[in-house]
Amino acid sequence: xxxxFILISMTSCTGCISTLISLDIFPQFLERTIINYFPFxxxxxxxxxxxxxxxxxxxxxxxxxxxxxxxxxxAKKVFAFGTCACFGGILSLSSLKKAEPISNHIEIDGxxxxxxxxxxxxxxxxxxxxxxxxxxxxxxxxxxNCPLRGNIEINSNINITKINPNPEEIRLGEENSECFLKKGxxxxxxxxxxxxxxxxxxxxxxxxxxxxxxxxxxxSNIINYLSLIELSQELRNYTGIxxxxxxxxxxx
Amino acid sequence: MLKVVNVxxxxxxHGEVKILLQNDEISIVNLEFELYRxxxxxxxxxxxxxxxxxxxxxxxxxxxxxxxASCKAVEDIYSIEIxxxxxxxxxxxxxxxxxxxxxxxxxxxxxxxxxxxxNIAQNTFSPNELIQYYxxxxxxxYDLIKIGNEICELFGGRSVHLISIVPGxxxxxxxxxxxxxxxxxFQKALSISEWIIEKFIQLFANQTPPKEFNLPNFISLAxxxxxxxxxYSGSLRFKENNKNLVEFEKHNYSTYFSKEINLxxxxxxxxxxxxxxxxxxxxxxxxxxxxxxxxLSYIEYFNKLWKKNLLFINFIRILEIYIESFRSIxxxxxxxxxxxxxxxxxxxxxxxxxxxxxxxxxxxxxxxYHLDKSNVVDRIKLFIATEFNIPLLNxxxxxxxxxxxxxxxxxxxxxxxxxxxxxxxxxxxSCATH
Numbered sequence: 001x002x003x004x005f006i007l008i009s010m011t012s013c014t015g016c017i018s019t020l021i022s023l024d025i026f027p028q029f030l031e032r033t034i035i036n037y038f039p040f041x042x043x044x045x046x047x048x049x050x051x052x053x054x055x056x057x058x059x060x061x062x063x064x065x066x067x068x069x070x071x072x073x074x075a076k077k078v079f080a081f082g083t084c085a086c087f088g089g090i091l092s093l094s095s096l097k098k099a100e101p102i103s104n105h106i107e108i109d110g111x112x113x114x115x116x117x118x119x120x121x122x123x124x125x126x127x128x129x130x131x132x133x134x135x136x137x138x139x140x141x142x143x144x145n146c147p148l149r150g151n152i153e154i155n156s157n158i159n160i161t162k163i164n165p166n167p168e169e170i171r172l173g174e175e176n177s178e179c180f181l182k183k184g185x186x187x188x189x190x191x192x193x194x195x196x197x198x199x200x201x202x203x204x205x206x207x208x209x210x211x212x213x214x215x216x217x218x219x220s221n222i223i224n225y226l227s228l229i230e231l232s233q234e235l236r237n238y239t240g241i242x243x244x245x246x247x248x249x250x251x252x
Numbered sequence: 253m254l255k256v257v258n259v260x261x262x263x264x265x266h267g268e269v270k271i272l273l274q275n276d277e278i279s280i281v282n283l284e285f286e287l288y289r290x291x292x293x294x295x296x297x298x299x300x301x302x303x304x305x306x307x308x309x310x311x312x313x314x315x316x317x318x319x320x321a322s323c324k325a326v327e328d329i330y331s332i333e334i335x336x337x338x339x340x341x342x343x344x345x346x347x348x349x350x351x352x353x354x355x356x357x358x359x360x361x362x363x364x365x366x367x368x369x370x371n372i373a374q375n376t377f378s379p380n381e382l383i384q385y386y387x388x389x390x391x392x393x394y395d396l397i398k399i400g401n402e403i404c405e406l407f408g409g410r411s412v413h414l415i416s417i418v419p420g421x422x423x424x425x426x427x428x429x430x431x432x433x434x435x436x437x438f439q440k441a442l443s444i445s446e447w448i449i450e451k452f453i454q455l456f457a458n459q460t461p462p463k464e465f466n467l468p469n470f471i472s473l474a475x476x477x478x479x480x481x482x483x484y485s486g487s488l489r490f491k492e493n494n495k496n497l498v499e500f501e502k503h504n505y506s507t508y509f510s511k512e513i514n515l516x517x518x519x520x521x522x523x524x525x526x527x528x529x530x531x532x533x534x535x536x537x538x539x540x541x542x543x544x545x546x547x548l549s550y551i552e553y554f555n556k557l558w559k560k561n562l563l564f565i566n567f568i569r570i571l572e573i574y575i576e577s578f579r580s581i582x583x584x585x586x587x588x589x590x591x592x593x594x595x596x597x598x599x600x601x602x603x604x605x606x607x608x609x610x611x612x613x614x615x616x617x618x619x620x621y622h623l624d625k626s627n628v629v630d631r632i633k634l635f636i637a638t639e640f641n642i643p644l645l646n647x648x649x650x651x652x653x654x655x656x657x658x659x660x661x662x663x664x665x666x667x668x669x670x671x672x673x674x675x676x677x678x679x680x681x682s683c684a685t686h
Contacts, residue, residue: 009265009266011287011289012312012682013309013310013311013312013315013682014264014265014311014312014682015309015311015312015313015315015412015413016312017312018312018313018352018356018412019312019411019412021356021360021397022352022397022398022400022401022411024398026394027383027391027394030379030380030383031380031383035378035379035380039260039261039262039263039266040262040263040264040360041262041360041361041379042261042262042378042379043261043262043376043378044261045259045261060287060289061286063286089309090306090309091289091294093294093295093298093306094289094290094293094294095294096290096293096294097289097290097294115309115413116312116410116411116413118410119401119405119411163299163302164301164302166597166598167418167419167420167421167595167597167598168420168594168595168596168597170418170423170594170595172423172424172425199409199410199415200409200415202409203409203415203416203423203424204423205415205418205423208305238299239297240298240299240306
């Protein structure tokens with residue numbers, strides 16, 4: 001029997017859904033599953049029983065919590081789909097709005113991180129879910145296989161004065177051979193999960209952490225990491241680093 | 253007074269239709285969004301280099317447009333010109349985004365409606381039913397979505413929230429091999445869009461569009477480069493019927509319209525109280541020259557009735573896929589695409605205001621940033637295409653609902669059919685709930 005799927009958006013940009021629809025395997029996904037609820041492409045209005053629920057977006061409104069619980073009751077497995085659902089996402093930059101990962105409110109069976117989730121990773125996850133297998137993510141950090149990996153110890157005295165290279169200094173691919181940290185540019189690679197195929201690094205920009213941490217809480221990882229390095233005073237005060245994809249998790 | 257709320261399906265984002273009934277008559281119908289994310293708020297104090305990355309996350313469909321409008325606003329603050337190569341790369345990424353966005357809208361949102369309205373299908377098809385019914389057409393639409401996606405991956409580094417778009421230009425210089433691959437993609441997109449245009453003409457052009465979908469009087473707004481089709485640069489123009497009302501540069505926009513930060517809705521300073529439309533239909537009204545002969549011959553298949561009907565927007569979207577594919581092939585032949593320059597430095601701030609304007613797939617998009625005395629961003633205004641269109645959309649669905657309810661008294665039918673109008677406008681609710 002075909003597995004039944006539902007796809008739900010909380011507070012989001014729809015980027016994860018649009019990535020999913022653009023996948024090579026999306027036609028195959030439609031063919032091999034029964035879509036019970038997917039408002040972007042179907043008229044179905046009620047949440048029904050299903051094998052898998054993919055939830056995109058963060059929880060920013062009270063009404064979403066009731067909806068999420070209904071999803072949980074109806075789905076055998078629920079996955080946080082994309083960085084907003086996994087960690088809170090971009091809305092974490094707001095001091096006025098809530099931006100909670102869905103796991104603050106319901107039990108989840110796994111995460112598919114990334115802003116948006118990398119196409120290859122997402123495609124593999126979908127195939128496994130269709131075949132009723134668990135999804136697996138890399139347990140390594142970005143540095144483990146980074147193309148710029150040198151012999152750098154991240155707990156040595158590193159002076160960080162920038163969060164991105166000056167535009168005129170950005171170099172692509174092979175022209176760029178030195179670790180960003182060595183150049184005094186903050187890279188969140190050491191605390192970020194591998195799996196994105198180093199897309200930002202290859203474009204000459206440091207990792208900004210959109211895949212989230214390998215384990216534990218997002219912000220506490222950042223704070224622990226930053227305590228190991230010398231960060232200029234100006235950057236210490238810049239919330240655009242700490243809260244780019246997650247808020248401190250004070251509610252469990 | 254009874255209020256009926258119905259959640260919209262097959263639109264981008266979460267929107268609700270609210271129907272107000274008074275004495276068994278419909279008084280008002282509005283498309284509303286409960287959500288508000290507050291980008292204009294939390295971008296205050298953020299670094300100018302970071303802002304385009306953050307605003308890209310306003311929308312997973314209009315990501316390139318949001319980031320490019322933002323970069324243009326930042327470049328206005330620094331008063332820097334970007335290289336010709338970067339302009340061409342931005343144009344290619346905007347084309348890829350439009351091809352993907354318009355194809356998704358046609359496939360999943362408006363094509364099932366058109367088939368039902370013109371009695372080609374009895375029910376509204378689900379995506380799977382549509383694939384079974386029209387395998388060739390739907391395969392072609394999938395291919396267009398994938399082509400848009402591949403070009404974003406190639407030139408932008410990622411399919412959504414592109415990495416290469418930064419203030420000062422585009423961090424990418426395509427090799428000849430990549431240019432050849434991209435040419436093949438756009439040539440395929442061109443031939444697919446030609447095929448879909450012909451299919452659309454064959455299915456619908458000889459039919460009369462229902463008059464309930466006729467557009468009321470409106471004013472068009474779009475960016476144009478001296479009357480030419482240009483979504484990246486030019487000036488803004490208002491046009492009513494066949495008359496150009498006014499043309500102005502981006503820095504003068506506040507003479508004609510403005511908005512309160514954090515409040516929805518755009519205020520126009522016209523005496524003329526007609527509603528404004530932006531997007532493909534508005535570009536169609538304003539552009540005088542596409543630079544492609546075939547465009548006019550395709551348009552001639554449709555009579556006058558079509559050209560004042562909302563459903564014609566569906567055709568213009570397909571036509572724009574064709575136009576953008578055609579122009580992208582030309583761009584890929586441009587020798588400037590091979591001339592690599594380092595990005596300019598962002599050292600000295602020249603202006604306290606920065607304004608970036610482009611034509612996003614859904615219409616005019618304006619980013620306006622203001623700096624305080626210490627050169628920190630203290631005010632942000634985002635003018636989003638869907639926000640421009642909402643008053644006209646609400647005017648149309650109210651009139652339509654009133655008429656249909658008076659004849660049928662069937663609220664379910666009203667709810668169902670209103671959504672056809674909404675989907676034809678192709679609102680981007682993520683963008684509108686920035």
